Amino acid sequence: MATRTLVTVSAGLSTPSSTRLLADRLTAAAEASLRERGEEVSTRTVELRDVAHDVVNAMITRVPTGGLRPVLDDIAEADGIIAVTPVFNASYSGLFKSFFDVVDPEDLDGTPVLIGATGGSPRHSLVLEHALRPMFAHTRSVVAPTGVYAASEDWGAGGSGGRELAQRIERAGRQLAVLAADRSPAAADPYEEPVPFADLMSGLGT
Template sequence: MSTLAVISAGLGRPSSTRLLADRLAAATTEALGRDTAVETIELRDHAHAMVDATLTGFPSGPFRAAVETVTNAAGLIAVTPVFNASYSGLFKTFFDVLDRESLEGRPVLLGATGGTERHSLAIDYAMRPLFAYLRAGVVPTAVYAASEDWGSGETALPDRIARAGAELAALMEARPAPAKEDPYENPVPFDQLLAGR
């Protein structure tokens, strides 16, 4: 069974960011049409651990498990609220902790939430460049949800969610599941370590 990792950088509970993340995950699993494990990571729960990992250079405890969930997943949904016309600091800190190669080629669906439609371009001028740097495979359709998208029956949000979920599912189907690498599988023999080779 493949795993779909979902990152929500919302600060509140409940949050529109988490609501959007859940809807994107549901659309993706529906489009996949097979059993898929969905692992949702609320970044607010790991805020202190992310700062510690930034300072020490490596994640530990439950945050390490969250990082491994993301780096071993077949696909990723990443959703952030927009603050000051860009992604949140919490969102950026998580991706600063990851190894640069850890998302290479990974299918990713981007989403963002904000108070007004004015911030919708934050996905294209802030989020896409970040994931291009990480060499992830970002789907063409990203989903931005403003406050008015949640209360109106006239919104195109459900159609955008369905289209983006189908695009992520197609990329996940086309890409083989990542193999888990065991760093201890081929240890250096002790005599070589002592010889300095």
């Protein structure tokens, strides 16, 4: 059985951050749903602040260096992506946008994506629909129907906001799991493992 791979991208800038907390909970929900479907799953979480300088260099030179190259490789091979950003000025953070600007759009074509965001006020929840969803639709990603926004008040223990957040996280994780599990393997590159030259020549004498 093939192992399904999930890559979680967290654009939080502080340690700890509510953005990373939401990213971890969404990842756990998607993992649990995949395993309930009998799938093996492997995950990697990327903190964008750790590769921020490499992202800026790649935007200027168009050449990924340092720790960015393996991150981009993982994105290209992922069966599902969880992308979570803090809200700055009513939109995604500059680091979040810059990172996905250096991702090859072809690597996101058809890839299931679960979007999430965090902010101090519930009024910023529309960032999922007016900023994140259009951005990933432009790259032809398959965006899970449920996006998850978490305001500061949603993290309170035992309140209705906390229960509703948990329900949204579970539903979104389940939707991503379905999309990732149904994702067809990428077509093999015929030039990745070419026929050895000796084998090609062996038939010329017949």
